[in-house]
Amino acid sequence: MSNSTTSNAKQQTATPGGTQREQQKGSIAALRGLAPFLAPYRLQFILAGIALTVAAGATLAIPYAFKQMIDLGFGASAGVRSIEHVNAVFLALFGVATVLAIATAARFYTVSWLGERVTADIRSAVYRHVVRQSPAFFETTQTGEVLSRITTDTTLIQAVVGTSISMALRNLLLFAGGLVMLFVTSPKLSAIIIGLLILTVLPIVMFGRRVRSLSRDSQDRIADASAVAGEILNAMPTVQAFTHEKIETERFGASVERAFATAMRRIRARALLTMVAIVLVFGTIVFVLWLGAHAVIEGTMTGGDLGQFILYASIVAGAIGALSEVMGEAQRAAGATERLLELMSVQSAIESPARPVPLPPRAANGAALALENVTFFYPSRPDAPALAHVQLDIKPGETVAVVGPSGAGKTTLFQMFLRFYDPQQGAIRLDGVDIRQLDLHTLRDAIGIVPQDTVIFSADAMENIRYGRAGATDEEVIQAAKMAAAHEFIERLPNGYHSFLGERGVRLSGGQRQRIAIARALLKNPPLLLLDEATSALDAESERLVQSALEAAMVGRTTVIIAHRLATVQRADRIIVMEDGRIVETGTHRSLVALGGIYANLAALQFHSVHVTHTALDEATQ
Structure with a gap:
């Protein structure tokens, strides 16, 4: 009874997701799951951070340079002194722009490299994890859904790692630095603008939760469409034999339309979120700038101070707008990350023991x-x-x-x-x-096996047979083909053993595919041979040839x-x-x-x- 309980418990782990994970869907905190993939590249992140900080600092220096130009250049008495100040300010601006350009280019290159590298690592890790799952996993998970997670979801993560994280950090620095400089320029106006911005952020955050939920739903519908397409494309001869092309096209079209409808709900929500954010944030800034203009007229502020305040307020507003956009991307990536982590969290019911026992030396028979x-x-x-x-x-x-x-x-x-x-x-x-x-x-x-449903890979005949033993020489492959009565028909192919056999072996007959599988098993030369209707697809002559080959192959093995x-x-x-x-x-x-x-x-x-x-x-x- 204990064995049964344990096995059932293991089998339950073979299904992606779970109650606990369902409760966490859509949370930005899911992005923490990317930490193991980001950790090996700390140096690159440090370099990107340095470049990002320098670029942000250069951006924040520009408004101060304009203040100097207005107050000390245009505001000074006309003459050599004002020209000298204008020249110095513009020369400094050019220097700042050069630093900004170099730092921005370095940041872009580094974070783009990180995005590509981390995405490649995630794809490899997910695929490596999936191919180790037991058949119980594939009983409950569609291949198309797995492919969607490996491709579409990782592309979203690539956008976040390669762009959004960098943009978020850059705009956080600009927001923080711009905020400090606003208080340095005018504490009174800054206090007013911060209070109003806090009131505007609350509805934006609340509405963002709706976008997050729709982002997750959108990815699920895309995965559903991919699963439908993968299932039908893999069964195309059957679909055409039963003249179901129109039915399956309509079924896939309906799945695509569901994905489109969900995506449009997400897009409308994000568009509304962006509009609300811009109107509220810039409305607040315009109101405060109106107050500042009155302060200049009254003589309590200089023109340079107001110009500097306007530029810093624009930087802060732009940073908030960019952060809201990045938040939308991050929410989509959070949904994608959750889906990938669900896949990665699945534990195979069948695993090698921690301390495996070796097999005794192979017996002669x-x-x-x-x-x-x-x-x-x-x-x-x-x-x-x-x-x-x-x-x-x-x-x-x-x-x-x-x-x-x-x-x-x-x-x-x-x-x-x-x-x-x-x-x-x-x-x-x-x-x-x-x-x-x-x-x-x-x-x-x-164990060598010849299955009833032969699998032929999209490769040539040589590599399909060599699948039985990766290190086999060409001569060993050819010998196995001869034993399986496959050599003659392979030689008649346009390029012999180097002929491409088509996806799933569509260029071969059923009997030819069966003999390729038999050759593959013979090349492996195992002590135990499993034949699942190994001659079921052969004609009488081929069966006679293969039967004699199998009889020879059975010698010295079970x-x-x-x-x-x-x-x-x-x-x-x-x-x-x-x-x-x-x-x-x-x-x-x-x-x-x-x-x-x-x-x-x-x-x-x-x-x-x-x-x-x-x-x-x-x-x-x-």
Whole structure:
């Protein structure tokens, strides 16, 4: 019971998100989750900070230079002295502009580099994390949604790290420095303007929460559209075969329109937020400047002081406006960060142990495989066991065929051997070692599999076969292809082994794809070979060639076969018959037919024509 509880708890962690994270959605605090990705680049951040500070200081020096020009240049008595002051002020302005230009360029380069670098790191980390998840994760998560998070969400984060953070810090410095200089210039007017600005900020902050929520919704709708598109594009032959092009186009169009409608709500909210912010902030500044103009007329302020105050007030207002814009971007990035962190927080239910046990040295005749009272429930079907109290002992070098009706648990056995799932009860042992004690790479390196649904990658034939063993030479690849009866058709391709096979192998027939998969498994040369209907897509001639190749490949290794075809089943040392997740019959083909049970019925239904042919031949020879 404890094992079951633990496994169920683990499976729950395979679903992105959770109650706690749902409560935190939309919070700017989510950007703190980027800290581990930013930490390695402290030096670059320091350099960017220096450049940013220098640029802000240069900007804040400009109003003071104008004050000097107005009061000491234009305000002085006409003559050489005023010309000297004007010349000096403009020369100083040019120097300030040069410093500002250099510092701004340095800041732009540094923060842009940081944005690209951190985004690349995040994409790599998310992808690395996703590919290590167990199949339970992909049962509940659409591929299109994962791709949306890796692309769209990281692009938003790139904008924040590469632009928005820098802009926010720059405008914070300008706001703080401008505020100080406003008080230096006129404490009375500054106190009035600050009080009014505080009153204007409150409604802006309140309305910003609405923008934050809509930003998160917008990203979710984009992910939904990506998921729909990915699903349909991966099933295009089926869509076209059933003439569902129009239906699927309309379905995707509806998804896009939902994303558009959500985005427009976000855009309208942000536009309204920007308008309100500008009207309130600049209305406040205009009112205070009106007071300042009266002070100049009354002689309590100089023209230079008012000019300086106007420029600093413009800097402060511009900084507030820019900060509100940056806040909108930060809110969108916060939503994107939350989505990525949700993905990164998912813990795979299947992981290598902290201290893995090594496998014994490989025996000459293959691996021993044992199932000890194995019971397993899929997470999506917790009430119906896929395997129930399965007890099986496979000796090294033995070839075992597993047969049974659909849903009997045959494919589940293979998934358990590869440790895509862990049983809730019992244990699976490879060469006497519980596979849960093995490093996942060690376990899976010892197993070669030819799946029923062959996966062909967008690469040439050479690289597709070499996928079985990355370090294999070209000669070893070609030898594996010859063993799998794939060499001849590969040689006939336009560029031979260097021919591009198309996405998912669309340039190959089903039988050719199957032989590529067999060659891949043979190249791996594992002690345990799993064949899931390995000859199901082959014609009679190809099946004969591959069967002989597989028979040679089975020498020196243990083989487990899921098969329905009589030729494959008859060659097995032992046949295991499964029904409803249990082993119900065991024996050879002849003994099981004589038993008259489930296998005999399957044989009668599936291999009737073969039996008729054999009977006719027997009668003809008598």
